Amino acid sequence: MSCGLDQNANIEKAVQQIESAAQQGADLVCLQELFASRYPCQSEDHLRFDLAEPIPGPKSDRIATAARNHQVVVIGSFFERRTSGIYHNTAVVFDVDGSEAGRYRKMHVPDDPLYYEKFYFTPGDLGFVSIPTSKGDLGVCICWDQWFPEAARLTALSGAEILFYPTAIGWVPAEKDEYGESQCSAWETMMRSHAIANGVFVAAVNRVGYEDALEFWGQSFICDPNGNILVKAEQDQEETLLASCNLAQIDVVRTHWPFLRDRRIDAYDGLNKRFLDDQ
Numbered sequence: 001m002s003c004g005l006d007q008n009a010n011i012e013k014a015v016q017q018i019e020s021a022a023q024q025g026a027d028l029v030c031l032q033e034l035f036a037s038r039y040p041c042q043s044e045d046h047l048r049f050d051l052a053e054p055i056p057g058p059k060s061d062r063i064a065t066a067a068r069n070h071q072v073v074v075i076g077s078f079f080e081r082r083t084s085g086i087y088h089n090t091a092v093v094f095d096v097d098g099s100e101a102g103r104y105r106k107m108h109v110p111d112d113p114l115y116y117e118k119f120y121f122t123p124g125d126l127g128f129v130s131i132p133t134s135k136g137d138l139g140v141c142i143c144w145d146q147w148f149p150e151a152a153r154l155t156a157l158s159g160a161e162i163l164f165y166p167t168a169i170g171w172v173p174a175e176k177d178e179y180g181e182s183q184c185s186a187w188e189t190m191m192r193s194h195a196i197a198n199g200v201f202v203a204a205v206n207r208v209g210y211e212d213a214l215e216f217w218g219q220s221f222i223c224d225p226n227g228n229i230l231v232k233a234e235q236d237q238e239e240t241l242l243a244s245c246n247l248a249q250i251d252v253v254r255t256h257w258p259f260l261r262d263r264r265i266d267a268y269d270g271l272n273k274r275f276l277d278d279q
Helices: 005-023 045-051 058-070 143-147 149-157 173-198 248-256
Strands: 028-030 073-083 086-094 101-106 130-133 136-140 162-166 201-205 209-213 214-217 221-223 229-232
Touching: 005 028, 005 058, 028 162, 058 073, 058 086, 073 136, 073 143, 073 162, 086 136, 101 130, 136 149, 143 149, 143 162, 143 173, 149 162, 149 173, 162 221, 173 201, 201 248
Parallel strands: 028 073, 136 162, 162 201
Antiparallel strands: 073 086, 086 101, 130 136, 201 221, 209 214, 221 229
C-alpha cells in the first residue's frame, strides 16, 4: 500500500486491508515494513524518533485488535521504542485471538543514501526464529535482511514454513533508467533463491508510491518452495495478493531437492568470519 503523512489514516487503511483480505479467505496477512508512516529514514532527523512507540502500544494494539476481530494471523512492522536511546525496526506476529505470538527485530540494518537506518535502529538481538501460530510456523525477516542467505537459512532451520519479508524498497530516481530493471530482478531472484535453497514458501511485501526522493517499486509477490511465483503485484498501485500455500509441498520438495540433508555442517566454520584471508 501507499502511505501518507497522517499516521492514523495509514493505520486505518491497513486495518481495512486486513479486513478485506480476511473476507477473501486469507488466514495470514502481512503488512509492509513500517506501514504506519511514510518511510522515515531518507534523512537523519531526530524529530522522527517521535514516530516510535513501545510494543505493546497504540499502533500495535490496533493491529492486534484487527487480527482478533477478523480471526487472522497478522504480521505488522513497527518503529519500536524499547527504552530511551534504543529503537528497533520490529515485526510482531499476532495470532487469531490478537495475542502476540512472537516478534523479530531487524538484524541487518543498512546505511545507504536515502536509507539511513543505522541512525534510527539498533540491530536486532532476538536472532532468526520461527514463530508458531495457529496457521503455521512463520519466519519473519525485514527488508535488508532479504539479501543475506544466512538469515533465510537460519530462519528455515528454526522450523519456519513460510518466510515473510516486510519491505520498503524503491528506486532512487537518478538511477532508475540505468539500474532499475536489474535492481528489481536481483531483488526477486534473491527471494526466489531463498525459497528454493530452503524448501519454503516466501512472501515479499513492499510499499508503493512516491515519498520524497524515493519511488517504491511495489511488485510484492509470493513464491512456492520450487521458487515459482504464485502471485505478483504491479509496481505502481495498491493491491492485496492472495495465494494458497499447501504446506505439505515443503516435504515433497525437500525430499526431491535434499539440500538440507546434504549440507556439510562440518565444513562451514568460515561463515563466522568477516573474510577468509589467505594465510
